[in-house]
Amino acid sequence: MHQRSMITRHPLTIALFASLIAVSSPVLAQDAPTSLDRVTVTGSLIPQTEIETHTPVLTVTAEDIQTRGFTSVADVLQQSSLTTGGLQGGQTSASFTQGAEAAGMFGLSPGYTKYLINGRPMLAYPALYNGSDSFNNISGIPIDIVDRIEILPGGQSSLYGSDAIAGVVNIILKDRLDGGSINVRGGAYSEGGGSNFRFSVAKGFTSADERLNVLVNAQYEKTSPIWGYQRDLTKVNNPDGYSPQYVSNDFLVLQPDNENRYAMMDPNLCANVAGQFGGTTVLGTRPTGQACGSIYGTGYKTIKNGKESSQIYSSLTFDVNDNFQLFGDALVNLEEVQYATGSNYTWWGTSAGWGAFYDQGSDQYLNLQRVFAPEDIGPNGYKDILNTDRNKAYQVTLGGRGSAGNWDYSASFSRGEYKLTERGFVRWADPIDSYFEDHVLGPVLGVDDDGYNIYNPNWEAFYAPMPAGDFQSFTGYSYSESRTWQNLGRVQLTNGSLFSLPGGDAGFAVVVEGGSEGWDYSPDPGLVDGSVWGTTAVSGAGHRSNYAVTSELRLPLLDSLTVTASGRYDAFKIQDSTIDKATYSVGVEFRPIESLLFRGKYGTAFRAPTLADAFQGMSGYYANSSTDYYRCGQLGYDPANTLGCPYDNESVFGVQSGNPDLEPITADVWNAGIVWAPLNNLSFSVDYYNWKIKNEVNTLSSDQLLLAEYYCRNGLSNNTSASCDNVADWVTRDGAGVLDEIYTPKMNVASQNLQALTASFKYVQDMGRFGALQFSGNYTNMLERELQPQPGDDYLDLLGDPYAMWIYDSYAKVRADGSVAWAKGDWTTTLYANYIGKTPNYMAYLGNGYDYIHPSGYKAGKWGSYTTYNLSVNYRAMENLTLSLMVNNVFNKMPDNQRYSFAGTSGQPYNNYLYNAYGRAIYVQAKYEFGAK
Template sequence: MDRKLLATAICAALAWSLAATAVRAQEVASTEAKADDDATELDRVLVTGSRIPRAQLETASPVITITAEDIQRQGFRNVSDVLRAQPLATGAVQDNQYAGSFTSNATTISLLGLSPSFTLILMDGRPLADYPLLYNGQSNFTDLTSIPTAMVERIEILPGNQSSIYGSAAIAGVVNIILKKRLDGMQLDARVGGYSDGGGDNERLQLTGGKAWDNLDITYGLQYSHQDPIYMRQRDFTDTTDDNPNPGLRYGSRTFIILNGFTGQYDDPGAGCDNVAANFDGTTQRDFRPGRGFFCGSRAQPGYATLLNEEKGISAYFNSNYRMGDNANFYASVLYGKNEAKNDSGSRFWIPNYNDGTDGYIWNQTEQTLETYQHIFSPEEQGITNFTTDSTSYNIALGVNGTIADSNWDYDVYYSRSGYEVKSDQLWPLVDEMDAFFQEQFLGPQLGTYYGYPVYEPNKPAFYQSITPEQFRAFSGNLRNTSSTWTHNFNVQLTNPDLFQLPAGSVGVAGVFQLGYQHWDNPVDPGVSGDDYFGLSGTSGSGNRANRAVGVEFSIPLLKSLTASVSGRYDSYKNIRAGSDAKATYKLGLEFRPIDSLLLRANYATAFRAPDMGYVFTGGNGFFSSQTDYYKCETYGPNPDCPFEGLSLEGVQVANPDLKSITAKSYGFGFVWSPSDRYELRADYYNVRIEDEVLPQSFSRTLFDENECRQGRLDINSPTCVDALSRIQRGPLNANPLLSESVQLVTIKAINIAEEQISGITAGGSARFDWGRWGEFGFGLDYNLTLDHTTVTFPGDPETDLLSPQQALSAEFKSVLTGDISWQKGDWSANVHGIRYGSTPNYAAQFGVDTTPGTSQGRVGPHMLYNMSVSYDLTEKSALSLTVNNVLNTKPPFDPTYDGSQGFAPPFYNIFAYNGYGRAFWVQYRIDFGTNN
């Protein structure tokens, strides 16, 4: 199938259908005019972005709606995939492809290319508890993995600032996941599937249903799902280092090396590699690295990491509504889920004396030289070493709503609570025990020190031998943690869509009062904080905060065709035993309808993000960063070719209880044209500007400022110098320049310092046609184009253009286009869903590095995917369907600069923007036992 041809067909079909609307508009208007006398008033509904019930679904702000039917026919696996595929989700995020991250078993989204923490995720308009572990080891966010698709009725996405309605975090926008409320009967849904390239076999079983009595409605649901993992070795573009786009880097992972510290050359292992040739399924061999020499390595070693997690989960849902009288209803809702996920980041490894500040070097007494060793453990040696998380989540709401006496005032009073607990477990080597093992195996006893380096007389031939899984477990320990979050809220809401009359119509009002309390607890294993585990850092922290809010919203008809909306809200946050902050936000909107079928709209709003609990209450988040020690380069030299560049330095991020809220302003305008329920065209412009954005202090800037102070180019007593010097911990002077005054730890904290601005256009349209014996066809397009995205990290710094190949700091799609062609005739229905991802900065542009010869900083070209579904109604009550995701089995786009030259292993594509899963397929059977939905 020709991609350009299909994309052109979608565009042409939609353009033609919308043009045809103009021809039919007069006929449609005439038909509707005849029905005016018999028309009844439309039911009022609640739309995300407003608390006032209204007849119109479109308001002053654009709302994108994805129904349960859309999720099914467009071929998405889960809620996370649904949201990641929306045109507004332009930012790259960490997911299970990044098996070495802090949150590898969680998923999230980045609306408008902004931080995931700037998107407020709601369920039925109520907040969800944060994921207990920190995104990128820094900030709190909402996990989407635990939300079952079986219970979803629709998802509404509202971009831009919405804090005047919903409070904190609604800067990039709001995602409101609305669950099913009324079913009559029962429906059973079974699905099995897998991937054409192997791995990822999965099953899902869903049971939903409900029953209505005179005064009682209940709805329930159960979902079980299971998914096998996909390993990198199961994809021909991620299975070995031979996939590297740079031919000069196509050599194996260094599973056994001895590196001379003076010459920078490997000791040639000779026949030593024969002793370990069985490792990594027999792929270990004597290999050659240009500039270093021969070593024992496996080109298949990176392929033993997972691309897609192994997962197993069960969810249960219950919702009820009891009518206590004409003016009161009691409702209750419970969603409970348990999920187990496993991933493998690849093999563990050993270098000598990891924690003593010698960078793994020893003094070889026999050969009178400095050298280091590396042994990467194979699956045959270490066995199964998955990182496992057992997650439990729940969401509870209890409330009463109704009408006050015979007035126009409606009320809704509820209590909600949401919680998340994650238990993690992984087997990891212990530093001292592992060193002791290898001393016994080949190093021998330590014979003292030489200029700070431990002295040994190693038996080098004995180094080239494999160990057993029993030996690996003897010097390893199970790293276990239990982290949790919960949030609960008490909410009182009053609404009146007819407060009083103006000449143009009724004034509507809504008022809300909220009390809330949040808890976050992310302990760290004592072995991690005590450096017992090899090369491992972690996040930690614990805290509580209370919040209260009061808000009001008005809908004011200025003219018959012009309506204004005004909302304001005051939020106060008190961090227990830390700082406090409060913010007032507001929003103004205009809706102009010159004719019934055309809406012109505009809005202006302010928003905020309360100080992140991860930044305020962290107990010290450890990490490692590749940095240049400017002080040692200048003091100990030589320059250029400083030996203290590219060092792996340890940092710790500490709490900042004095953080203030991030603030934002946004505005937008656009139109919606809908001459009938079969045709719609819309477009909107958005602009969001963020101030006081929280970022951790710069690691590299801290090292740079310290050197300027030590060299006398900055006043040693200046605030900059006092701060930088206080946050860098160095070792003592040593006669050996390599060890003298080495950086031992750099302490940083988050501060309100950055600014960010983004603007763009979102547009779309849909049309449906009944073509008689050919069936009914539907066409749809949705598009987002980012026009501008800039940041200023420090006051006074030049503006950074994130869309420029020369300044990009992360991968972000400049545009995303989705299109649908649907068809239905009799018992048959089908849908083709296309997604075109625009260009992104290449690896060289994101990291500002020179990589593969002949390449440069630039952009990776567009990426297109197609999903297809076909369904056949076997009977009135049952249906069989086939769904194929990524029909053409399209691989992630090729980036010649993503070559691992900066120390990154395969896969050689941007895993934060694309996935390498390949073609997926599902066969699904549904049987209906009388349900009306």
């Protein structure tokens, strides 16, 4: 065979190759082949024989997915040791993208990771992460047909263009199958809910002359939701917090002019509403007064989405002749996700419509709050008002590839489209206000000197269950439509033997790409014009065209030294302007001995303004749990300690918008590491990464803006991210001084510095007649993460400052995973562990530091490390039948110890961006293979 297609045996290569095949063929691990064909690995355009190069790549194989208990591609990536940041998704309530699944690297936004399927960019999800950022929904990929997932950390824009600042994830689906397979899996959670059924079938077809190969796969999956009331941790308000367990304020009368104290206006002391929330509504007492409510209301939300999905995937190749092949693949995804945001988001109140009203009977200003119980809704309660997200997506690629001499070439065209329909439960503004005016407030008796309506409420009607059918008179559903689309043409030329060097043949590749993409988010008109009560939406539309040129040169200068350089130029046309960016990288591989590799890389990366960044319209959101520092200051509270202030937990309506004049986000990224394989069956690697990111697109947090307002209104030095001129334009209050609206536009203002250390090891031991063992592990330690919100601001320590960590995201400084696999005969058993290091407790955020001690005596600190274990057993019962049992979270680990740092009003007393309360899951699976030659 030609020399450029072979590699001689040495410990570094063999140890790594052996670890890849250990699970599927563990007894062969020590008898690895003496040569390897050149392959293309994510991180290079040039096929090569070295498995480890200047760029670290973490590979998760189909066998890993099966044996470690991963249930989806999202599960694989969210449990990766590289995923140190918190995420929004199905485990959170009322996020903008609760129906989607996201993942990222090193705590950076999910949009900073480039996601590929078979080497081609995934379509962006039509809805925006956190109402602002473009990202990829990774839930619609058929897990049973995944061949492997290659995760490439670090800046990679010189090869992959925009978005590859944190890294690249390439999800590679199988392209051939010898025969066919049927896979059936079912399971559920031991604590209830989340029952799952998955069925997939795959068949490979080969023509008689073996020139045509076709693979067809279909997968169907259905998962029921998990409700909060199905878990002890989420079914009631926190019983073990730093404050006593309080009932929710389901029937609340608030006195805004009396430091928002509660007024009990019910002469029956809640007796008429005792049947609400399953008969658990009682008279509740807090330091601020009394209200009717239940500790069980929090349980009526989903903490895991229900989902029904179908995917069809097909891949084909046709050999026109010995030197040219046609290829194509197509992936179609249909998915319906259901979830409930719960009673915390299903209520009515006067504060949202009037701010307050004057009660003639009690001679005071009041606000009302009425939460809707399942008995108000109907026979099935909250199950009758589920939100539904329907996803329809496809991606098709057609192309050809061949060779001429030492040159390989390929050309392809991809087309994709993603459509999202969101059916959201809503309360109609005019009907719901009219209902409570007619049934509770009564007619307007006049207007006082301050402009507030005067009423004489019927308190018995307020403290009463809702008659059947009334709830439906002012509620319904909104329908929002959105879509993204993408066209991409790509041509590549590669020469693996461009010329000879002392260390071997030089390799060269060049790629030319061009295409277009679009985004259109059209919310239900009622979400924009005020017809919907208490809910708003994102809006916007736009498109752009783009082209890019990429080149890579690999130079084996010596047997021990290889240098690789790559460069790329990207240009995006947005409206009448062109935004372009050139990036480059230089990588070095040094092998002083066969078993030791020193590697390093320096390069630049960028993220072009996304379509949402440029074209997002005036989009509303609610900034919950905001502190009105100005009004707290009027009551004598210092902004450093607003505990006890009645305006310490405000819900503020905010507006943000896109900016077509944004510049690209830029980054300088470098990494250095070592790979050591002292034995053929053992390898270690350690890598260090460093990012300096500038021109980040950011919006001010409500906390920053309101803190700036406090300083400006009081004539104090303002060292926040907003100037006093910004404050005057961006904060709006009504005549009574109540916050009305805040505006937070997108700007190129932020900078970040990151440092991280990763490590991994693999060890395979053949034990003869006792089978074989494989050990593997991965570790990530975030050494530094600091953010400068705007030029001139002090850097915020996002790893050491608990307040900053909670405000900007949730981070784990350390994450790790590891597995032990044992194979003997027809049996394979794997134990997989996933570790999350210490994270700050909620008390540390509340007191803005780890030395804080609450008046109750509870102390700020860190929530201890958190480890879950998955166990799988696979048995080949017949030559073509494999049976599997998988138990995920074997010891039913829950984040219940976190509850002690949360208040007794919290219905989810743990950090749900990093942890969940799902508990133990048990799955059984049967895989039948047929038709293999």
